[in-house]
Amino acid sequence: xxxxxxxxxxPNGRHDFDIVEFLKQEQSKDLLRLTTAGSVDxxxxxxxxxxxxxxxxxxxxxxxxxxxxGEIDFSLLTDGLRAEREQGITIDVAYRYFATxxxxxxxxxxxxHEQYTxxxxxxxxxxxxxxxxxxxxxxxxxxSRRHAYIAALLGIPHFVIAVNKxxxxxxxxxxxxxxxxxxxxFLHNVGAKxxxxxxLSALKGDNVVDPSRNMPWFNGPSLLEHLESIETINRSIxxxxxxxxxxxxxxxxxxxxxAGQIASGVIRPGDEVLxxxxxxxxxxxRIVTLDGDLHAAHAPLSVTLTLEDEIxxxxxxxxxxxxxxxxxxxxxATMVWFDARPLNPMHDYVVKHTSHIVPARVEEVKxxxxxxxxxxxxxxxxTMNEIGVVRIATARPLFFDxxxxxxxxxxxxxxxxxxxxxxxxxxxxxxxxxxxxxPADRLARLVRGLVPADAKLNLPEGEAAALDELRARLQxxxx
Amino acid sequence: xxxxxMAWRISHLQALEAESIHIIREVAAEFQRPVMLYSIGKxxxxxxxxxxxAFYPAPIPFPLLHVDTTYKFxxxxxxxxSFAEELGVKLIVHSNNAALAAGANPFRLGTERxxxxxxxxxxxxxxxxxxxxxxxxxxxxxxxxxxAKERIFSFRDRLGQWDPKNQRxxxxxxxxxxxxxxxxxxxxxxxxxxxxxxxQYIHLENIPIVPLYFAKERKxxxxxxxxxxxxxxxxxxxxxxxxxxVKCRMRSLGCSPCTGAIRSDADxxxxxIAELVEVRNSERENRVIDHDREGxxxxxxxxxxx
Numbered sequence: 001x002x003x004x005x006x007x008x009x010x011p012n013g014r015h016d017f018d019i020v021e022f023l024k025q026e027q028s029k030d031l032l033r034l035t036t037a038g039s040v041d042x043x044x045x046x047x048x049x050x051x052x053x054x055x056x057x058x059x060x061x062x063x064x065x066x067x068x069x070g071e072i073d074f075s076l077l078t079d080g081l082r083a084e085r086e087q088g089i090t091i092d093v094a095y096r097y098f099a100t101x102x103x104x105x106x107x108x109x110x111x112x113h114e115q116y117t118x119x120x121x122x123x124x125x126x127x128x129x130x131x132x133x134x135x136x137x138x139x140x141x142x143x144s145r146r147h148a149y150i151a152a153l154l155g156i157p158h159f160v161i162a163v164n165k166x167x168x169x170x171x172x173x174x175x176x177x178x179x180x181x182x183x184x185x186f187l188h189n190v191g192a193k194x195x196x197x198x199x200l201s202a203l204k205g206d207n208v209v210d211p212s213r214n215m216p217w218f219n220g221p222s223l224l225e226h227l228e229s230i231e232t233i234n235r236s237i238x239x240x241x242x243x244x245x246x247x248x249x250x251x252x253x254x255x256x257x258x259a260g261q262i263a264s265g266v267i268r269p270g271d272e273v274l275x276x277x278x279x280x281x282x283x284x285x286r287i288v289t290l291d292g293d294l295h296a297a298h299a300p301l302s303v304t305l306t307l308e309d310e311i312x313x314x315x316x317x318x319x320x321x322x323x324x325x326x327x328x329x330x331x332x333a334t335m336v337w338f339d340a341r342p343l344n345p346m347h348d349y350v351v352k353h354t355s356h357i358v359p360a361r362v363e364e365v366k367x368x369x370x371x372x373x374x375x376x377x378x379x380x381x382x383t384m385n386e387i388g389v390v391r392i393a394t395a396r397p398l399f400f401d402x403x404x405x406x407x408x409x410x411x412x413x414x415x416x417x418x419x420x421x422x423x424x425x426x427x428x429x430x431x432x433x434x435x436x437x438x439p440a441d442r443l444a445r446l447v448r449g450l451v452p453a454d455a456k457l458n459l460p461e462g463e464a465a466a467l468d469e470l471r472a473r474l475q476x477x478x479x
Numbered sequence: 480x481x482x483x484x485m486a487w488r489i490s491h492l493q494a495l496e497a498e499s500i501h502i503i504r505e506v507a508a509e510f511q512r513p514v515m516l517y518s519i520g521k522x523x524x525x526x527x528x529x530x531x532x533a534f535y536p537a538p539i540p541f542p543l544l545h546v547d548t549t550y551k552f553x554x555x556x557x558x559x560x561s562f563a564e565e566l567g568v569k570l571i572v573h574s575n576n577a578a579l580a581a582g583a584n585p586f587r588l589g590t591e592r593x594x595x596x597x598x599x600x601x602x603x604x605x606x607x608x609x610x611x612x613x614x615x616x617x618x619x620x621x622x623x624x625x626x627a628k629e630r631i632f633s634f635r636d637r638l639g640q641w642d643p644k645n646q647r648x649x650x651x652x653x654x655x656x657x658x659x660x661x662x663x664x665x666x667x668x669x670x671x672x673x674x675x676x677x678x679q680y681i682h683l684e685n686i687p688i689v690p691l692y693f694a695k696e697r698k699x700x701x702x703x704x705x706x707x708x709x710x711x712x713x714x715x716x717x718x719x720x721x722x723x724x725v726k727c728r729m730r731s732l733g734c735s736p737c738t739g740a741i742r743s744d745a746d747x748x749x750x751x752i753a754e755l756v757e758v759r760n761s762e763r764e765n766r767v768i769d770h771d772r773e774g775x776x777x778x779x780x781x782x783x784x785x
Binding site for chain 2: 019020022023026027028029030031092093094095096097099103104106118119121122125126234237246247249250251255257259260261266288289290291298300301302304315338350352353354355407408411412413415420421422425
C-alpha cells in the first residue's frame with residue numbers, strides 16, 4: 001500500500017510510532033499541487049473520495065456521514081456546499097489535502113460542466129499536474145478535450161489521462177487503446193507534453209492506489225504511485241531572477257528593505273539587479289528574514305532584500321536579475337473571461353499583475369477560440385467562459401515575461417473598475433511595440449540600451465542623482 | 480524557516496510559509512485598516528508568527544482582535560495577555576456586552592443562538608466599530624467540508640455576509656482586494672495548511688501555545704462521551720454526570736462549556752503529533768457546535784461567522 005505513515009504494527013496490535021523518524025520523513029516531503037477535471041458523470045468525486053480514503057486524507061467522522069447503507073459513497077466525501085447537495089453536482093473549486101510517505105498533495109477539485117469553466121482555470125493556475133478524466137463507457141467527450149486545452153493553456157507541465165469506469169467495459173484493453181489513440185493527437189496539438197494514460201476504476205479501486213488485478217495487460221504505476229514519483233523540477237528556479245516588491249519595509253532610518261515573494265530565479269548578496277521602472281542597476285546587500293540573513297534565496301521563498309544603493313523603489317516595482325523583463329505599456333495575451341458582464345473594449349479595467357495595479361483598456365479582441373474545436377474566429381468581445389486573444393494597453397508600463405517562460409510574471413487578472421469583479425485572467429503572449437510609450441520611459445530605455453546590460457555606468461554620485469532628477473522631471477512633464 | 484535539505488528544493492512547510500507571508504503582505508499593502516483575528520488557538524499562534532516574518536525587521540503593522548465570549552478557558556486569557564505583551568502588538572478585545580448582560584449563555588439559548596450572538600454578532604460589531612476593511616482569520620480548508628471551497632480572499636458584503644455562489648475567482652497568487660466602503664474581505668493565510676502542518680510548524684519553530692493543548696491530569700465533568708472542564712458557574716452537573724480526574728487535553732480551543740477534551744497522554748509536541756497521526760478523527764468532532772445541523776458551518780459562514 002502506497003499510502004500511510006511511518007506506523008508499524010507490533011505483535012500486540014499496538015501501533016509503534018517512531019516520532020523522530022516520522023518528523024524526519026515529514027521534513028523531507030515536498031509539495032505537489034494538482035488539479036482534477038471531468039464531466040459530471042465521469043466519476044471524479046468518486047475518484048477523489050477514493051484517493052482521500054485510501055491515502056487517509058479523509059477523517060473518520062466524514063467517512064461516517066458518507067456511508068450509505070454500509071457502503072461508503074466516495075463522492076459524498078468531497079461534495080461541500082448545500083446547493084451542491086441539492087443539485088448533486090460540484091459547483092466550485094474545492095481544495096483537498098492528502099499525503100503519502102513521500103509527498104504532500106494539494107488537489108484543486110474543479111467542476112466539469114460548461115458554465116463553470118472559470119473554476120477549471122482557477123484550479124489549473126497553481127497546479128503542476130492535471131488529471132483529466134474520461135469515461136471509458138462513453139468515450140472521449142467534448143469536455144475532456146476542453147479541460148485538456150485549458151490545463152495546457154494555463155501551463156500545467158504534467159498530464160494524467162485517467163480513463164475511468166473500466167469496470168463497465170469489462171476492463172477491455174481495446175477500449176483504453178482507442179481512447180488513447182483518439183486523444184493523443186489532440187493533446188499534442190494543445191501542447192500537453194508526455195501525457196500518462198491510465199486505465200482505472202475509481203469505484204472498484206483499480207489502479208487508484210494499488211495496481212489492478214483486473215487489467216494484467218497494463219503494467220504502469222497506479223495513479224497514486226505516479227503522483228508520488230513524478231519528478232517536479234522547479235522550473236522557475238532556472239529562469240532569471242524576478243521579484244515584485246510587495247511592500248517597503250522601513251522600521252527606522254537605518255533600514256530600508258524590499259519585501260516580496262521571489263517569482264523566479266536565485267539571488268545572493270552581491271548579485272547585480274535592475275530596479276524597474278527606475279532602470280537603475282545596483283547590487284543586493286542582504287537577504288533578510290526573521291530566521292537570520294540568507295546566503296542565497298530562490299523561488300518561491302518570501303524574503304526582504306536590501307540594496308547597496310538608495311533607489312526610489314515602491315510597491316509594484318520589479319527587482320530583476322539576468323536578462324531584463326519586458327517593460328511596455330501594451331501586450332498581447334490569452335484571456336479567459338469570467339464575468340457575466342462581457343469583455344468590452346470601451347470599458348475601464350485595472351490590471352493586477354504581480355503586485356502592480358494599473359488602469360488598463362482592452363484595445364482589441366484579436367480572435368476568440370472555440371474551446372471545443374480549437375478553431376479561432378473573429379470577435380468584438382468575450383462573454384463568460386470564453387477564451388480569446390486580446391491586446392491590452394496599460395496607463396503605465398508593466399514589467400513582465402511571456403507566460404510560457406514565467407508563470408508568475410506572465411500572468412495577470414483584469415478587474416472591472418465599476419464592480420470590482422475579477423472579470424478575467426490573462427496569460428501574456430508577447431510585448432507589443434509601444435507607440436504611445438511614455439517619453440521618459442522611452443528615453444530611459446534608449447539610454448539603457450546604449451549601455452551593455454552587464455556594464456556599470458559608474459557615474460559620480462552627483463551625476464547619478466542629476467540623472468534621476470532629470471528622469472523624475474520628464475515623468476512629471478508627461479503626466 | 481531555513482532550507483536544510485537539498486539545494487533549491489523546498490519542503491512543503493517552506494512552500495506553505497512563503498505563500499502565507501505573501502498573502503499577509505498583500506493585505507497589509509492594499510488595505511487601509513487590516514486586523515488579524517486572534518482566537519488564542521494554535522492556528523492563531525502560527526498566523527501571528529507568519530505575520531512577524533512577513534514584516535521583519537519592522538513590527539506587525541496591524542492590531543490583533545480577540546472576540547471574547549467571556550466563556551473562554553481561563554488559561555487562554557492568561558496566555559493571550561502575556562503573548563500580546565511579549566510581542567508588543569496592539570490587542571483589541573471585543574465582547575457583546577449587551578447580550579451578556581441579558582444573560583446569553585449556551586444553556587439558556589442553545590449553542591447555535593449563543594454562538595450567533597457572542598461570536599458572529601460580536602465579530603461583526605467589532606469589525607464595524609473598528610472600521611476594518613480586511614480581517615485575517617486562521618481557518619484552514621481541511622477543517623470542514625464547506626471550508627474546502629473558501630477563497631483565500633473571501634469577499635463580504637456590507638452586512639458581512641458570504642455568498643458561496645458568487646466568489647471571486649482566484650488564480651495564481653494574484654488576489655483581488657478591491658472593495659467599496661463598508662465592504663470587506665476576510666483573508667485566510669493558512670488556507671492550504673493541514674492540522675498536521677500546523678503542529679509540525681509549531682514544533683519546528685518553537686511557537687508558544689496554550690498549555691491546555693498538552694495532556695495533564697485535570698478534574699473533568701463526564702457527560703456521555705464528553706469531557707468538560709467545569710470552569711463556569713452555569714456549568715452544573717446534571718443527572719448521570721460525574722467528576723473524575725482524567726489525563727486529557729484539548730484538540731481545539733473554544734468556549735469552556737462547548738469544547739470537549741480528549742483522553743490523551745500527549746504532553747509534548749512530538750507526542751501530540753504522534754497522537755494526531757494515529758487518531759483519524761476530525762478535530763472539530765469534539766466541538767458541539769458543528770453538529771447542530773447538517774451543513775451548520777456553512778450556515779454560520781453565510782451569516783458572517785469565521
